[in-house]
Amino acid sequence: MGENIIELNNVRKEFVTAKHYPGFKGAVKGLFSKETVTKTAVDDISFAIREGEMVGYIGSNGAGKSTTIKMMSGILTPTSGTCSVNGLEPYKERKKNARNIGVVFGQRTQLWWDLPLGETYTVLKEIYEVSRHDFEERMAFLNDVLNLQEFMHSTVRTLSLGQRMRADLAAALLHNPKVLYLDEPTIGLDVVVKDRIRQAIREINQKYNTTVILTTHDLSDIEELCQRIIIIDAGKKIYDSTLNQLRQDYGDSCRIVFEWKQSPNARQADMLQQLSGQFTLHRQENGIQVRFSKKECTVAEVIAKVMGIAEVKDVQIKETELTDIVKKIYQGSEDRAV
Ligand SMILES: Nc1ncnc2c1ncn2[C@@H]1O[C@H](COP(=O)(O)OP(=O)(O)OP(=O)(O)O)[C@@H](O)[C@H]1O
Ligand SMILES: [Mg+2]
Structure with missing residues (x-):
């Protein structure tokens, strides 16, 4: 350059x-x-x-x-x-x-x-x-x-x-x-x-x-x-x-949405619950959403962990979009101005 x-x-x-x-x-x-x-x-x-x-x-x-x-x-x-x-x-x-x-x-x-x-x-x-x-x-x-x-x-x-x-x-x-x-x-x-x-x-x-x-x-x-x-x-x-x-700086958070093939039984649910120490979990109707920082973990590791516990039908990986990041920056600037 x-x-x-x-x-x-x-x-x-x-x-x-x-x-x-x-x-x-x-x-x-x-x-x-x-x-x-x-x-x-x-x-x-x-x-x-x-x-x-x-x-x-x-x-x-x-x-x-x-x-x-x-x-x-x-x-x-x-x-x-x-x-x-x-x-x-x-x-x-x-x-x-x-x-x-x-x-x-x-x-x-x-x-x-x-x-x-x-x-x-x-x-x-x-x-x-x-x-x-x-x-x-x-x-x-x-x-x-x-x-x-x-x-x-x-x-x-x-x-x-x-x-x-x-x-x-x-x-x-x-x-x-x-x-x-x-x-x-x-x-x-x-x-x-x-x-x-x-x-x-x-x-x-x-x-x-x-x-x-x-x-x-x-x-x-x-x-x-x-x-x-x-x-x-x-x-x-x-x-x-x-x-x-x-x-x-802003976009290292990643979400992975898992859809169950079969709803986890009590033991599996318990094991999943233990992941919440490391990731942020949200239960969904037919599955679970896992949010984590890419600084701490890779997509492959998260998928392997969840699939090791329960049977999964579908996986969607959702990266933070640029729009979300920019919104966050605009908002931060507004907050500072107040
Ligand atoms: N000729 C002008 N006389 C008075 N005010 C003006 C003039 N040109 C721009 N402004 C004001 O200066 C500010 C910045 O305007 P500007 O057009 O640079 O914004 P912008 O970032 O290009 O916005 P947009 O995304 O809407 O195009 C606005 O508040 C606008 O009203
Ligand atoms: Mg303009």
């Missing part, structure tokens, strides 16, 4: 907005009032990302993810702190920075509504001064991974959501940026298109060593693509680590 390509140092972003008063009368009053409220959307965030990394940037609604991405893209200027992307401060050198980055905001398109898609790419080619050779080669590659040809001649306004998202991703990649920001790129997509988009991101990262920052509420995107996640909450960074480490 290469050098740091993105560095954020104590970045803060405040929004100052007009104060709102309740009710209709209040709304009118608000129009004439000069009172303002300050909202801190990003609160003292620092992190560094190395070239070629794929990082999931996650947090609940309103956590400050899009605001961070807008600062890293040069759309917004931090209130304080500094941000550097490929050696530039994006908001100070917006044009130069634009050549280094590609951005997809899943919530709204960056494409021109009325242009046929093919023409959009020709315009972008001129804007980014992509040579004809590079353009042809890249379009062929993008077409290959994103399957664009079926709607290349349609105007953007007629594209379905999944087509538009693929078109947006291709537009963001046409100039082969070093850094790709994806803000909810799979929102509202069906499973097939979602898969295609993920595959494309993976291939681009492998082929060009593109650095990817991905924001999503679909944690399976993260599981499929990222080695590392940064979690923010109420503008503050609350977690930054590899997925493996995250699983070790």
Whole structure:
């Protein structure tokens, strides 16, 4: 893995907005009032990302993810702190920075509504001064991974959501940026298109060593693509680590559900009861659920122990899901804030 390509140092972003008063009368009053409220959307965030990394940037609604991405893209200027992307401060050198980055905001398109898609790419080619050779080669590659040809001649306004998202991703990649920001790129997509988009991101990262920052509420995107996640909450960074480490820190608990072939007799029930010193047991209608820490025991050992006592018809192994872990982290952060 290469050098740091993105560095954020104590970045803060405040929004100052007009104060709102309740009710209709209040709304009118608000129009004439000069009172303002300050909202801190990003609160003292620092992190560094190395070239070629794929990082999931996650947090609940309103956590400050899009605001961070807008600062890293040069759309917004931090209130304080500094941000550097490929050696530039994006908001100070917006044009130069634009050549280094590609951005997809899943919530709204960056494409021109009325242009046929093919023409959009020709315009972008001129804007980014992509040579004809590079353009042809890249379009062929993008077409290959994103399957664009079926709607290349349609105007953007007629594209379905999944087509538009693929078109947006291709537009963001046409100039082969070093850094790709994806803000909810799979929102509202069906499973097939979602898969295609993920595959494309993976291939681009492998082929060009593109650095990817991905924001999503679909944690399976993260599981499929990222080695590392940064979690923010109420503008503050609350977690930054590899997925493996995250699983070790939070996700080592495992559940195994056994279904009995024959209900245990009194002696077997007694032997099972003795396992409760080592594991957490929950009796179920036709079986038993065993919860344990993978730090202390392996799946194979637990299965062997239970099967040595009673006759088992079926076994299901349930690992802690990433969603559960992330929920726990969000909750921990809420508890601390209270
Ligand atoms: N231009 C703006 N003016 C005022 N407040 C803003 C502005 N942009 C964002 N905010 C506020 O800053 C906070 C962070 O917003 P942001 O869009 O970064 O959240 P997010 O993490 O992307 O959330 P989501 O998951 O819903 O997309 C929110 O409280 C939002 O209302
Ligand atoms: Mg957002």
